[in-house]
Amino acid sequence: MILAWLGAAAVGLSLGLLGSGGAILTVPILVYLVGHDEKSAIAESLAIVGAIAMAGVIRAAMQKRVDFRSAVLLAVPGIVGTYAGAHVAKYIPGAVQLVLLSVLMLTAATLMFRSRPAPTASLAESLSPPAAPARGPLWIIMVQGIGLGLTTGLVGVGGGFLIVPVLVLLRTLPMPSAIGTSLAIIAVNSTTGFLKYLSMLGDQPGGSGAALRVDWNIIGVFIAIGISGSLIGNALAGRLNQATLKRVFAVFLVVMAGYILVRQAPRVMPGVFGPAAPAALGASSNAAPDREP
Numbered sequence: 001m002i003l004a005w006l007g008a009a010a011v012g013l014s015l016g017l018l019g020s021g022g023a024i025l026t027v028p029i030l031v032y033l034v035g036h037d038e039k040s041a042i043a044e045s046l047a048i049v050g051a052i053a054m055a056g057v058i059r060a061a062m063q064k065r066v067d068f069r070s071a072v073l074l075a076v077p078g079i080v081g082t083y084a085g086a087h088v089a090k091y092i093p094g095a096v097q098l099v100l101l102s103v104l105m106l107t108a109a110t111l112m113f114r115s116r117p118a119p120t121a122s123l124a125e126s127l128s129p130p131a132a133p134a135r136g137p138l139w140i141i142m143v144q145g146i147g148l149g150l151t152t153g154l155v156g157v158g159g160g161f162l163i164v165p166v167l168v169l170l171r172t173l174p175m176p177s178a179i180g181t182s183l184a185i186i187a188v189n190s191t192t193g194f195l196k197y198l199s200m201l202g203d204q205p206g207g208s209g210a211a212l213r214v215d216w217n218i219i220g221v222f223i224a225i226g227i228s229g230s231l232i233g234n235a236l237a238g239r240l241n242q243a244t245l246k247r248v249f250a251v252f253l254v255v256m257a258g259y260i261l262v263r264q265a266p267r268v269m270p271g272v273f274g275p276a277a278p279a280a281l282g283a284s285s286n287a288a289p290d291r292e293p
Contacts, residue, residue: 001034003033004029004030004033004034005221005225007025007029007033008029008048008221008222008225008226008229009225009226009228009229010025010229011025011026011029011048011052011222011226011229012052012225012226012227012228012229012230012231012232012233013229013230013232013233014233014249015052015053015056015160015226015229015230015233016229016230016231016232016233016234016235016236017233017234017236017240017242017245024101024104024105024108024157024158024161024253025256026041026044026045026048026049026156026157026222027041027042027045027098027101027155027156027157028098028101028256028259028260030044030045030218031098032259032263034215034218036215036218037094037212038094038095038097038098039089039094039097039197039201039212040201040212040213040214040215041156042089042094042097042155042156042197043156043193043194043197043198043201043214044214044215044218044219044222045156045157046152046156046190046191046193046194046197047190047194047214047219047223048219048222048223048226049156049157049158049186049190050158050186050187050190050191050194051223051226051227052223052226052227052230053158053183053184053186053187053190054183054187055227055230056180056183056230057180057183057184057187059234060179060180060181060183060184061180063176063180065176065177065179065180065181066177066180066181066183066184067167067171067173067177067180067181068181068184070167070171070173070181071181071184071185071188073138073141073142073145074141074144074145074148074163074166074167074185075145075184075185075188075189076145077141077142077143077145077146077149078145078146078148078149078152078185078188078189078192079149079188079189079192080146080149081145081146081147081148081149081150081151081152081153081189082149082150082152082153082189082190082192082193082196083149083153083192083193083196084146084149084150084153085149085150085151085152085153085154085193086153086154086192086193086196086197086200087153087196087200088153088154089153089154089155089197090200092154093267093268095264095267095268096268097154097155097156098155098260098263098264099260099261099264099265099268100154100155101155101156101157101260102256102257102258102260102261102264103257104151104155104157105253105254105256105257105260106253106254106257107161108161108162108250108253109250109251109253109254109257110250111161111165112161112246112247112249112250112253113246113247113250140170141170141171144166144170145185148162148163148166148185148189149189149192152186152189152190152192152193153189153192153193153196156193158186158189158190159186159189160179160182160183160186163182163185163186164178164179164182167181167182198214201213201214
């Protein structure tokens with residue numbers, strides 16, 4: 001279980017250091033290190049991510065780094081998308097959800113590899129008030145909000161690595177405000193998804209035949225460790241090279257995505273990738289974690 005606690009700390013650290021990305025690790029950690037079923041892990045991830053994001057929102061709001069208008073424009077349609085994604089997930093096998101998550105990991109890694117450091121502002125620019133957010137077509141913003149919500153509901157990630165670019169490019173928010181605003185959107189979407197999953201899990205049988213459920217003790221510990229890690233990461237963020245951090249994290253995401261694909265692809269398409277592999281630690285079977293002989 002020590003590895004699981006270290007994983008929870010890594011989630012918080014990455015959120016504090018990068019403003020995104022940490023939530024995408026929560027589901028694999030809960031499945032492969034804690035040993036939970038995929039669907040229970042997704043529900044727990046939404047609770048953990050939502051709580052850590054809410055703590056970040058409070059801190060960002062006190063520093064006036066949350067654009068609430070932009071948050072509302074993306075979060076309101078995001079609620080619809082999250083609810084729909086969680087409802088659809090009820091009919092999708094957990095192994096398929098993990099494969100979708102691995103695809104998102106590879107997408108996030110690609111975006112991190114391709115991102116360039118922002119140009120240094122001149123003295124006059126740094127002293128001038130921030131520019132007002134751009135007013136793009138409302139329907140485009142609503143469609144993006146629904147799409148982000150669908151991602152949250154389907155695979156249990158906050159989607160900060162997708163939300164931040166939208167806020168920077170479409171709403172023209174400065175990066176600190178984009179990060180704070182994205183946390184507000186993540187908190188709303190994650191809470192919506194968690195409540196929907198909570199209402200569905202009782203109808204989903206696990207491998208032992210018993211109804212699936214969430215582990216409130218694990219949720220509480222992960223939230224506490226994650227928030228502590230995010231505070232440490234936030235304090236270190238200004239002292240470390242962001243471009244290097246993103247590339248290191250991107251490499252880790254590629255490795256993790258590859259591992260998930262190797263474990264889950266035989267379960268999704270056994271005729272193509274060989275015989276079905278054993279379920280992930282506890283996934284769909286509530287089995288005990290693998291142990292060394």
